[in-house]
Amino acid sequence: MQNDKPESPQTLLTHDPRHENGAVTPPIYQSSLFTFTDYDSMIARFRGESTQPLYSRVDNPTVRALQEKVAALEGGEACLAFSSGMAAISNAILSVLQPGDKVVCVNHVYPDTYRFLRGFCQRFGVTTEFIDGENEEAIRAALPGAKLLYLESPVSWVMSELNLTQLADLAHKAGAVTIIDNSWASPLFQKPLRCGIDIVVHSASKYISGHSDVVAGLVISDQPHITNISRHISPYLGGKLSAHEASLLIRGLRTLPLRMKQHHHSGMLLAEYLRDHPQVSRVYHPGLAPESWSVLTGYSGLFAFEVAESIDIPAFCNALQFFHMGVSWGGFESLVMPAISVINQDSEFNSAVDFAVPPRLIRISVGLEQTEDLQNDLCQALSAATRPIAPEETL
Numbered sequence: 001m002q003n004d005k006p007e008s009p010q011t012l013l014t015h016d017p018r019h020e021n022g023a024v025t026p027p028i029y030q031s032s033l034f035t036f037t038d039y040d041s042m043i044a045r046f047r048g049e050s051t052q053p054l055y056s057r058v059d060n061p062t063v064r065a066l067q068e069k070v071a072a073l074e075g076g077e078a079c080l081a082f083s084s085g086m087a088a089i090s091n092a093i094l095s096v097l098q099p100g101d102k103v104v105c106v107n108h109v110y111p112d113t114y115r116f117l118r119g120f121c122q123r124f125g126v127t128t129e130f131i132d133g134e135n136e137e138a139i140r141a142a143l144p145g146a147k148l149l150y151l152e153s154p155v156s157w158v159m160s161e162l163n164l165t166q167l168a169d170l171a172h173k174a175g176a177v178t179i180i181d182n183s184w185a186s187p188l189f190q191k192p193l194r195c196g197i198d199i200v201v202h203s204a205s206k207y208i209s210g211h212s213d214v215v216a217g218l219v220i221s222d223q224p225h226i227t228n229i230s231r232h233i234s235p236y237l238g239g240k241l242s243a244h245e246a247s248l249l250i251r252g253l254r255t256l257p258l259r260m261k262q263h264h265h266s267g268m269l270l271a272e273y274l275r276d277h278p279q280v281s282r283v284y285h286p287g288l289a290p291e292s293w294s295v296l297t298g299y300s301g302l303f304a305f306e307v308a309e310s311i312d313i314p315a316f317c318n319a320l321q322f323f324h325m326g327v328s329w330g331g332f333e334s335l336v337m338p339a340i341s342v343i344n345q346d347s348e349f350n351s352a353v354d355f356a357v358p359p360r361l362i363r364i365s366v367g368l369e370q371t372e373d374l375q376n377d378l379c380q381a382l383s384a385a386t387r388p389i390a391p392e393e394t395l
């Protein structure tokens, strides 16, 4: 039986038709331009009558191979790849806005997305109202007159899952386009287009790459939205992905289902372990108390927890052996990122009142190391960082 687009992500991501010369991976077209065999085929390309690639800022066959796989995986008609997640996000947002438009954005989005909307877009007369994505009344009140509802789910840092089906419905009734940042779940654990969301963006630097060696972004949608971006926005902003990095992302995708299974497994176990730990006051993980309407089919390895006053946060970070301290996430390596390290140092971040996160919050990206090693490491670092509480502190 012929099946052009297999349903199972494993087969979709690992099985390719034979490439040139029987190669199992698509060739890396390290070429800026593509020439024509004759004058007529050149004219046909300029008339839009042929799909031959012309110039790699706009179209490259290796990048195209990546885009086709991602579009099928996310369940969209088409995909565009970019040189970073922020390039994908800014292209998608700019493709729906005109000067003077209003945006509604949920709290706790990725900080540079926040700054892009609040700072950059404001220069062009675009106003953004930030609201609590879990507060239906606030969303209903904010949506009239909005051109765009921008979402992330689960949201950054506090990891609460939003009701995407309901939000998409409310936005469409108000005539607003919806964009969601789906980097946390990856296309494997959440398919927002099926919930009625219009445009999905990813930082492919995270789980899709999976190896912490690429910075890249993706936009997936129906053909009209993608054509709008590729005709009117992306050629001029120029944030193209290179063929070499597209090839690295195709490699990352081969093992995405296996890696996500392990991130899910270790992340859940460590979240449960921390929830039951006496020095941990709260764990922020959408899998611990899932909503009845949840559309997540799995959980990635990124979550957060708040430590008790008795834990010295810098001492905890320094005592960890298998968790590095650093930004980003979604790679093979485990990481921690305490909120205070950002809040206290970065004044722009600090002034982002809509971005307030609990100061004793620690974000954790659970990598692919052995789960028990990671659990033992958290256990020993929490013990090492426990300080006696002076009597006056407990009053």
Ligand SMILES: *Cc1c(COP(=O)(O)O)cnc(C)c1O
Binding pocket: 084, 085, 086, 087, 110, 156, 181, 183, 184, 202, 203, 204, 205, 206, 215, 216, 217, 328
């Ligand atoms: C990292 C990240 C981005 C930005 O992606 P880059 O590839 O670094 O440009 C956007 N959204 C989320 C949720 C992220 O974590």
